[in-house]
Amino acid sequence: MNYQYRIFESASALPTDWDQVAAQSIFLQSTYLRVLENSAPGNITCQFIGIYQANELIATAMLQHLDLGKLASFGNRDHGALTLLRNFLFKRYSSKLAIIGNNMLTGQHAISFSPSANKPEILAGLKTFVTELTPTPHLNIFKDFEAIDRPLFDQAAFQKSLQFSSQPNMFIDLRPEWTKETDYVQALTKKYRDQYKRARKKAIGIEKRQLTLDEIDQLENEIYTLYRHVADHAPFNTFFLTKNHFYSLKKELGDSFRFFAYFESGELIGFNTLIHHDEILETYFLGYDEKIQKEKMLYLNMLYDMLGCSIHNGFKRINFGRTAMEIKSSIGAKPEQLFGWMQHKNTMVNRNLGFIFNLLEPKAKWIERNPFKS
Numbered sequence: 001m002n003y004q005y006r007i008f009e010s011a012s013a014l015p016t017d018w019d020q021v022a023a024q025s026i027f028l029q030s031t032y033l034r035v036l037e038n039s040a041p042g043n044i045t046c047q048f049i050g051i052y053q054a055n056e057l058i059a060t061a062m063l064q065h066l067d068l069g070k071l072a073s074f075g076n077r078d079h080g081a082l083t084l085l086r087n088f089l090f091k092r093y094s095s096k097l098a099i100i101g102n103n104m105l106t107g108q109h110a111i112s113f114s115p116s117a118n119k120p121e122i123l124a125g126l127k128t129f130v131t132e133l134t135p136t137p138h139l140n141i142f143k144d145f146e147a148i149d150r151p152l153f154d155q156a157a158f159q160k161s162l163q164f165s166s167q168p169n170m171f172i173d174l175r176p177e178w179t180k181e182t183d184y185v186q187a188l189t190k191k192y193r194d195q196y197k198r199a200r201k202k203a204i205g206i207e208k209r210q211l212t213l214d215e216i217d218q219l220e221n222e223i224y225t226l227y228r229h230v231a232d233h234a235p236f237n238t239f240f241l242t243k244n245h246f247y248s249l250k251k252e253l254g255d256s257f258r259f260f261a262y263f264e265s266g267e268l269i270g271f272n273t274l275i276h277h278d279e280i281l282e283t284y285f286l287g288y289d290e291k292i293q294k295e296k297m298l299y300l301n302m303l304y305d306m307l308g309c310s311i312h313n314g315f316k317r318i319n320f321g322r323t324a325m326e327i328k329s330s331i332g333a334k335p336e337q338l339f340g341w342m343q344h345k346n347t348m349v350n351r352n353l354g355f356i357f358n359l360l361e362p363k364a365k366w367i368e369r370n371p372f373k374s
Contacts, residue, residue: 101143
């Protein structure tokens, strides 16, 4: 093998050229890695892998060790037999995961290559690396690669791995002629312009403002309550953020991290967060009071606010992540399929991994909308 793989346990130990090689993703650069070091979920341990050719750093990668056994529950929304079976099987047979990628994000934030890197060979070496970890994880996973990357995995190292795909990532490519929010609104059909007007009318009286580092610190308990309300009602969760996570993000990322809070009569009723990623605006975690959310169409208003923010600041794309595909589609988001590869340490389980995955992760049913004029 032409490459050496070196583990870094701390962001402070990273080599000086790390960020230059990791330039592909802000989520592989030292500022964000410090956030994980200071405020990763309690069941996630992060390690940072430097891949060297001779003494030259030519690729950087994220390795996350995920322990599902540390979670009291995976979310409280669904209680059917299939959910109970899934929870049992995960805790009993797949509680220890080794993930090349970031389980907290959607997208290819697993590895960044320098131009001279041999991508297939490096990925094969990473596969060997995670397979030989001790203690051996139940599952090793390479997460969220784009369709263009699939040929890189068409090699012997991944022959026993299951290629899988779950819910798509939702994104909007912003049109050059949209210089203000009203330009976007005028591009909608009447049905969806009416939806926009109805949502904006519902939100009259709600104050929205961007919070500073000190304000995030002062409102930490209220923020976490709203976050947990949304997280606990998700159909499936593999982690929960720590209380200080948003504070740590703002402290490390500064103006590249935006925290927008929504108030009614002085009380915090919701929030959403955004991260600047070159010309992409990445939507991050959010929270809200469910009763007010329904009454004020708060989630839909947040989506429109994210659009307005991206247009105002000249971004070219918004990455909305997974979940809530239909409502995101109603504002113009399009699905983009991402792919992963997983292998179970138990040979018998691994042979049947495709069947098990399809049983426990059925395809989401939703209707794709097209809100724009022809």
